[in-house]
Amino acid sequence: MNGLSRLDIKQLRILIALIELQSLSRVAKKMGLTQQAISEQLRKLRDTFEDHLFIRQGNKMVPTTKALSLQVPILEVLNKIEDMLAPDEFDPSKFEGIFTISATDYAIHALLPKLMNRIRKDAPGLKIIVRDFESDNVNELLSSGELDLLLSFPEFVPESLPYKKLFDEQHICIASKYSSLLKQNVSLEDIAHSPQVIVSPSRANLRGSLEQWFNRFGLKRNIIMSVPSFSSVPEILHTTDMVAFYPSRLLPNEKVAILDVDELPPPFEVIVGWHPRTSKSKIHQWMINQLECVGSEHSPTGEEAGRAHI
Known part of the structure; x- marks a missing residue:
């Protein structure tokens, strides 16, 4: 039996989750499985890739060099599979679900009112949870799926996360x-x-x-x-x-x-960031597009705002 025939999608998702969370118990909770089941899948992965993949250090499962080298290729495979299963057309009016955004105080005031105006018109079944921006653990929150997007500034975004500039602010x-x-x-x-x-x-x-x-x-x-x-x-x-x-x-x-x-x-940049795993997600792409539209909408310049009150 060759290596490919011994792999399944669930094992690939477990491997990615272990790289991101570095904890058997947290991966088990995220995937709705027992810790014993995760351990058994890890054993099979070690046999398939002929590598230990993770070394226990204290409470953490630290990925080996081999495991880290597998992360990007496996994410690409999972994204392609999601593309194959996703509908050709995304209809926001028919979408129902909850989306969680981490936003700075600035972004809450500058972007979210206009964003919600668009969402209520075009995606009434979409519900939004807004969390305070926590720069110290934003990567962990995105990796675990507790967070879908973040609205912040480039200096507060880990280098491993993709992001897009929405606009320049002054x-x-x-x-x-x-x-x-x-x-x-x-x-x-x-x-x-x-x-x-x-x-x-x-x-x-x-x-x-x-x-x-x-x-x-x-x-x-x-x-x-x-x-x-x-x-x-x-x-x-x-x-x-x-x-x-x-x-x-x-x-x-x-x-x-x-x-x-x-x-x-x-001026400084205002950005939207996400996890690489969700780069191909239709709802994520749609939300990013809405934020770009909101960011491009006219806002009073300093001179105009000044004339309004002086």
């Missing part, structure tokens, strides 16, 4: 609509010396994402407050003398206005 400097700074041209040095609030969702500290950019001009920011979400910033600025750099797609906001600053930081 930080705009804002202050209370009553701020005295609105009546003058403001230099970057003026902003650096002004009391600032920053958004730091994952790390509670007083160091923002624009520190290196300010350093290029030899400036140190006067950061006096850090908050975990963008939504609170306009309320805080409205009644204080503080300023903040704020994403343009979250403007206009009636509490704040845009400052005429002589320098703005470089």
Whole structure:
């Protein structure tokens, strides 16, 4: 009996799951099997590939070099099989299911309202669960199937995950609509010396994402407050003398206005990411396409948003 005749699709899925989760018990739970059944399939896989495939280290099953070399080819095979079984046409209006998205605070406000407007029109049977973005275990959540897509920034996405840029975003400097700074041209040095609030969702500290950019001009920011979400910033600025750099797609906001600053930081990318296993999934492709459409929709530029409130 040759090696091919000893393999089946379930074994390939188990091998991929073991590489991703590195735990017999977690793979068993994910696949609805007993741990004993997973162990038996692993024994057969070891015989077929003539390699130990996984070495136990503490509580982990660490993949061997041979196992890792099999990951991409097996994923390609599984994706092709899914393509063969999938309907030729995907009709979102007939789709029924639950989709889980991990999103940053920014993405929740900038993308999800418009996305849900599209979903309610075109895929009324699709239900959405939104989770807080957890950069430390996003790979694990995608691998286990607990997560379908993530909305974030490239620096928070593991290199092993595919992603697509949705659009470029720009930080705009804002202050209370009553701020005295609105009546003058403001230099970057003026902003650096002004009391600032920053958004730091994952790390509670007083160091923002624009520190290196300010350093290029030899400036140190006067950061006096850090908050975990963008939504609170306009309320805080409205009644204080503080300023903040704020994403343009979250403007206009009636509490704040845009400052005429002589320098703005470089734009940053907003992306959607997924697991390689779902690259060919029809519903994933459709959702990514909807997000691209939402991302391409017109959003007020800094100048336009500023005119709306100054």
